[in-house]
Amino acid sequence: MTPTGLTQDAGWEMGVRKTVPAPLPQVWDFLIGEGLPLWLGETALGTRRRDQYETADGTRGEIRSFHPHERIRLTWEPQDWDHDSILQITLMQVQAGTTIGFHQEHLASAAEREKMLDHWHDVADRIAAALGKRRTR
Template sequence: MDKIGLTKDAGWQYGIRRTVDLPLEEVWDYLFSTNGFKIWADQVQTDFSTFKKYSHIRTKWKMKDWDGAASLQLRVLSNSRTKKTTIALHIDQIKNELHRDQAKKYWTGVLAKIIEKLRSA
């Protein structure tokens, strides 16, 4: 039986998407504002390997008790038809199933906070 999140050659992975009824630029600007950055950038290496404004970033991330880092990709996607924006987060190279479960719990909570703040702004 296949295990959810286990890849053939890149370890474990996890992805989550959340959509808000706001323009892409507003969502991106909030994510990289002082208040937004505090919500999601804890334990994230801020020397991003990729930084494309209003599109995506790539970097490393790990929980405090992990002995190795996973790869994190954060994308902000606009839907011109619905005028909504999706925040898409993908983490791969996660060491094991326990770390995947920890990442899932952590990032589900982080995105819930971000969406709550964006909707109340």
């Protein structure tokens, strides 16, 4: 039996979803604007395939695809990793607002998968809290 999170093609992978009570265009604008440091780090993010980025803490990668108001797919390699992974952020309008999905593949091990699950759950919670504060202004 295959362990949870282990795939034949993408190795170890994980996914986290969070629905926030905000319209999709507002969530998109937040994620690629003032909310960028919450999920990617302090950096500038390009919008074209192969645009590269490096955060203040040394995480680096490149854009694989960028579809406004829908999806960003990029490589993601923290400074202390010896490999990169693929991170995809998707947005979907739902009745209650917008569902943000984080999917990461090509993780090195079950332990790294668990660490990234915790990380992206925390990121999703911080994004939801920040968007909630914006609504009360």
